Amino acid sequence: MNTVDLTVDEAERPLPQLARQGLEVRALKSGILTGLTWLTAALAAIPLISVIYMLLMQGGARLFGTGVVEVLTGLPPAGFEQGGGIGPAIVGTLAMVGIASLISIPLGILAAIYNGVLEPRSWTANTSRFLAKVLTGVPSIMAGVFVYAVLVAHWGYSAWAGGLALAVLMLRTVVLAAEEAMAQVPQRMKDAAYGMGCTRTQVIWKVVLPTGLPGILTGVLLAVAGAAGESAPLLFTALFSNYYISQLSEPTASLSILIYNFSGMPFPNQIELAWTASLVLVLMVLGFNILARLIGQPKV
Amino acid sequence: MTNMFEAADSVSPISGPPRALEYANDRIFRGIAWTSAFLVIALTGFILWEVGRQAAPAIQAYGLGFITGTEWNVNQGEFGVLPEIWGTLYSSLLALALGGLFGIAIAIFLTQDFIHHRLAMIFRTVIEMLAAIPSVVFGLWGIYILIPLLKPGAEWLHDQLGWFPLFSTDLAGPGMAPAALVLAIMILPTVAAITVDAFHRIPYKIKEAAYGMGTTRWEAILKVMVPTASSGILAALVLGFGRALGETMALAMLIGNANQISLSLFSPANTLASLLASTFPEAGHLEVQALMYAALVLLAITFLVNVMGQMVQQYTIRKFEGKR
Numbered sequence: 001m002n003t004v005d006l007t008v009d010e011a012e013r014p015l016p017q018l019a020r021q022g023l024e025v026r027a028l029k030s031g032i033l034t035g036l037t038w039l040t041a042a043l044a045a046i047p048l049i050s051v052i053y054m055l056l057m058q059g060g061a062r063l064f065g066t067g068v069v070e071v072l073t074g075l076p077p078a079g080f081e082q083g084g085g086i087g088p089a090i091v092g093t094l095a096m097v098g099i100a101s102l103i104s105i106p107l108g109i110l111a112a113i114y115n116g117v118l119e120p121r122s123w124t125a126n127t128s129r130f131l132a133k134v135l136t137g138v139p140s141i142m143a144g145v146f147v148y149a150v151l152v153a154h155w156g157y158s159a160w161a162g163g164l165a166l167a168v169l170m171l172r173t174v175v176l177a178a179e180e181a182m183a184q185v186p187q188r189m190k191d192a193a194y195g196m197g198c199t200r201t202q203v204i205w206k207v208v209l210p211t212g213l214p215g216i217l218t219g220v221l222l223a224v225a226g227a228a229g230e231s232a233p234l235l236f237t238a239l240f241s242n243y244y245i246s247q248l249s250e251p252t253a254s255l256s257i258l259i260y261n262f263s264g265m266p267f268p269n270q271i272e273l274a275w276t277a278s279l280v281l282v283l284m285v286l287g288f289n290i291l292a293r294l295i296g297q298p299k300v
Numbered sequence: 301m302t303n304m305f306e307a308a309d310s311v312s313p314i315s316g317p318p319r320a321l322e323y324a325n326d327r328i329f330r331g332i333a334w335t336s337a338f339l340v341i342a343l344t345g346f347i348l349w350e351v352g353r354q355a356a357p358a359i360q361a362y363g364l365g366f367i368t369g370t371e372w373n374v375n376q377g378e379f380g381v382l383p384e385i386w387g388t389l390y391s392s393l394l395a396l397a398l399g400g401l402f403g404i405a406i407a408i409f410l411t412q413d414f415i416h417h418r419l420a421m422i423f424r425t426v427i428e429m430l431a432a433i434p435s436v437v438f439g440l441w442g443i444y445i446l447i448p449l450l451k452p453g454a455e456w457l458h459d460q461l462g463w464f465p466l467f468s469t470d471l472a473g474p475g476m477a478p479a480a481l482v483l484a485i486m487i488l489p490t491v492a493a494i495t496v497d498a499f500h501r502i503p504y505k506i507k508e509a510a511y512g513m514g515t516t517r518w519e520a521i522l523k524v525m526v527p528t529a530s531s532g533i534l535a536a537l538v539l540g541f542g543r544a545l546g547e548t549m550a551l552a553m554l555i556g557n558a559n560q561i562s563l564s565l566f567s568p569a570n571t572l573a574s575l576l577a578s579t580f581p582e583a584g585h586l587e588v589q590a591l592m593y594a595a596l597v598l599l600a601i602t603f604l605v606n607v608m609g610q611m612v613q614q615y616t617i618r619k620f621e622g623k624r
Contacts (some may be wrong), residue, residue, distance in 0.1 A: 027516055029516070030516035030518040030519070034414070034517065034518070036405075037405055037408060037414060038409070040401075040402055040405040040406065041405070041409045043402070047441075048426070048430050050441070051433065051437065051441050054441060054444070055437070107336050110332060110333045110337075111339065111340050113336075114337035115337055124334060124337050124341070125337060128338065131340055131344040132340055134344065134603075134606075137539075137542050138546070138599065138602065139547075139548065139598060139602060140548065141548045141576050141577060141598075142351075142598070142599060144576075144580075145580075145592065145595045146351060148580070149350045149351060149354045153588075168343065168347075171343070195315075197317050199318045199322050199323065201322075201325055201326040201329040201330065202326075225432060226432075229432070229433075229435075229436075231436045231548075231549045232435075232549050232577055235580065235581060236580040236581045256434055256436045256549070259436040259439075259440055260436050260549060260552075260553065263436075263439060263440045263553060264553070275440065278436070278437045278440055282434070285432050286432060289428075289429065289432045293425075
């Protein structure tokens with residue numbers, strides 16, 4: 001057997017080049033891509049900044065100016081009329097979101113209780129959970145089409161129809177979010193309550209709902225925010241009206257439809273009001289969003 | 301009846317078997333909860349049945365010719381939605397290409413240590429806020445900012461490269477390009493948020509292992525992080541595509557509602573959702589039936605996209621993430 005005699009010098013291999021090679025192909029590629037990523041992020045920020053700037057400049061001029069009361073309470077102007085406001089649209093949006101909330105929140109939370117706590121693995125729970133997810137993928141205008149077929153075709157345009165269309169859209173969000181929130185409640189807490197002799201209903205009312213409340217509220221508020229910003233389902237359910245609603249069974253104005261209608265008009269006054277309405281709508285939606293985030297934050 | 305739990309009375313009133321009233325309450329409440337859960341099922345069924353019932357006369361009258369027809373003429377009773385199907389798919393694909401690319405790039409930007417993680421959190425919140433801006437507001441922005449901004453560029457492209465199908469017409473106002481751009485901006489937050497979640501789910505060790513082998517940052521991202529997160533990224537893209545298909549108001553305001561099939565980015569077009577939005581309020585009896593049929597077609601397309609997305613996702617999970 002041959003043994004190889006190695007001197008110390010021969011045995012030592014040269015150390016690989018470990019310092020960063022800025023001009024090496026790989027490093028160059030990495031550098032270029034990093035630059036591109038920064039560029040992409042900056043580019044994507046432009047529309048957002050532009051939207052916010054326009055909202056504040058065009059909409060803010062009217063909203064934060066002297067005529068704020070007129071803007072928030074006045075009737076929409078017609079044709080060449082100057083001034084005017086978006087009062088009926090604000091009230092209409094609030095009314096229809098209110099109707100939608102009254103229908104979808106209790107129904108959604110109850111369904112979530114059944115799906116998440118009572119019988120999570122039953123056929124009803126599995127199917128309704130699956131269908132709620134399917135409904136999430138359905139375009140929002142379908143809610144309008146559905147309500148048109150069921151209500152509007154027989155009884156005409158109304159706030160009820162608009163509210164119902166929004167309720168269909170809110171329901172799916174509330175069901176899924178509330179179930180997820182209730183799933184966060186530790187099993188041990190429920191077991192402790194069962195051990196005390198509670199019925200399932202008592203466990204739900206005294207343990208699951210209070211503990212899961214922040215999460216449920218977050219989901220509910222996000223659903224409300226989404227509904228307030230919706231326009232497609234209102235287009236041919238609530239239609240539009242230039243006056244304050246006196247009863248819920250007549251066509252009703254909403255902020256989003258007002259923006260849609262006014263955006264195509266050739267009058268600067270209307271276009272300015274469309275921007276103002278946009279600002280009010282965005283503030284409303286963001287308000288619900290921020291509230292949802294604050295409530296949903298884990299308590300330390 | 302004797303109390304089976306007599307011991308309970310003597311120990312403490314805190315715990316004990318439920319009383320008859322509590323049992324009754326429990327029954328009733330569970331019944332109500334079941335009814336609610338069942339109502340979700342019933343509602344979905346009712347939506348399908350009702351829209352289908354209303355569309356039935358149109359389905360019988362026009363059959364499959366409705367899908368291949370290119371005319372929408374109320375007076376002659378001719379209805380076809382091929383241009384709308386084309387416009388829906390074309391605008392959504394353009395938006396997906398652009399919004400998807402930017403969304404994923406931003407997700408990489410926010411998760412792969414380009415900026416401090418606190419700053420990334422703030423950016424993330426800003427992106428989620430962007431998702432909350434209603435689509436009519438984007439439509440308004442598109443009409444008064446984007447279209448005037450695009451016009452000179454579109455004119456130049458048409459003059460110089462008019463022979464190229466994408467630029468074969470001039471931008472006269474509303475059209476495919478502004479619609480697709482706004483659509484891209486609208487799906488960007490969805491894509492970015494879900495992709496960020498997908499990157500966050502990757503264990504930190506995996507990144508450390510990649511860097512430990514001497515990869516550059518982008519080799520780690522492109523060869524390790526992106527494949528590992530691929531199913532999540534695909535889910536984000538499918539969801540974004542689905543949203544683009546169903547988006548209504550911004551498109552109704554920006555796409556021009558023209559019943560034509562054109563490859564040109566600058567020609568007006570139409571989508572199924574904006575056809576519904578723009579014709580429904582003034583539609584007569586016959587036209588409503590046709591519109592219900594169009595709504596069913598839209599529903600079928602979104603459903604197909606979602607099912608296909610699920611299948612592709614299953615495939616990538618098997619291929620790249622090694623889970624079975």
